Amino acid sequence: MRRRTESGDCCEAPSAVSSSIDNPHKVYEKAETFWSRCSQDEDGMLGGLAMLHGPDVQGSTNFLNALKKNGIMTKTLAALDCGAGIGRVTKNVLMPLFDSVDLVDLIEELVATSAAYIGTDDGIGEKFVEGLQTFEPPERKYDVIWIQWVSGQLTDQDLTSFLQRCIKGLAPDGTIVVKESVSQGGKTVYHESDGCWTRPEASLLQIAKDAGLQLAHKAVQTGFPKGLFSVKMIAFKPVHPVEEDDD
Template sequence: MENRLIDNETSFYSKAEEYWKEIPPTVDGMLGGYGSISLIDINGSKKFLQKFLGEGEGKTRPGCALDCGAGIGRITKRLLLPLFRTVDLVDVTQEFLDKACSYLGEEGKRVENYFCCGLQDFQPQLDRYDVIWIQWVIGHLTDEHLVKFLRRCRNALRPDGLIVVKDNVAYEGVVPDEVDSSVCRDLPLLRHIVSRAGLCIICEEQQQNFPEEIYQVHILALR
């Protein structure tokens, strides 16, 4: 279905890049005017993620995390840096990464890398990350590129590492957004993409207490 919605792959990506270049580098800008939900979002993510962190068999270590579609580092600052020793950020918009350097403050010294790159082209280092956090960005990838990116992420995990996808889900099918050049997929399609990438969903939850007018947001832990 997605192939019929995306006529020109190059245009699909370039329009998204142009859209984000016009967005102010603020928390409100990162959240599409819904900056007020940031704390609810972070608290839900932290509760979800802490189920998997710790020492012992099958537990994910608090070593190095990757923030995908990081923007100005909202998730890095509030979620990842408090839980991990080091963090890397990747985003397609250089202005956002430049802002992150000041936004993250003193704790930003524990950020090791800022990668300016679209996820369709990003090659994470093999065996580097304990957690790869992918939030509100998969809609900017085609199905094929998302499958390939998740495969690369799988290979970038350390033993017992975890990929977390947190994003809007459509009620049925694929819903395009012409404004920011993205798509919103339903859960069956997202689960199928995860399977194609050779990953399994080990936990899945719906984020609670978000405004009713936005799409449901689900969190998926993958290995």
């Protein structure tokens, strides 16, 4: 997660490395090792900055309410939390709004911990353990697919394909939300410790466009300490909308 400061964290010097690489397996293995060892709590999900939790939840809730008010998010039956970890976003942002929330994460232990963290099965649908680079969401199911602090774990190519599969997972009039840290100065920054990239916003928007998405609404997260990467919440709709069933 891009909890780090713009100038790098205490353990590593981030480097400008392309997120378009031929053999991503080593990077994905690195991520798996990192996330299987992280603490299974809010602090672990937020890279040691548990104080981000409150403003993050408020910012996301405000964003979803704005999507509702603007007529962008029209239904709240089902949501999918991607890179859900222990279910921090599921519990605090999505469950209060959606009838049912599914979770997907690479790390089985984190998904298992979500039961205790969330504390109820009521409103929880399916839990998938799989990397987003291969995960295929169930088709035509979700009113919102929420992708927070995990898009940087995928290469450009895998993120593009994943977003294309997400489009197929949307219910008619569904929305994809990407909440992500973004770099300044047009350079993608690679983080060695957890094998992830912080992209400039323009790259994220280009990848979404390549996948067949168009911008519907955008906001910047406020209330975070100074010095962190800026965090954007971006809602996308498919360029070719998912059609309603005939029946």
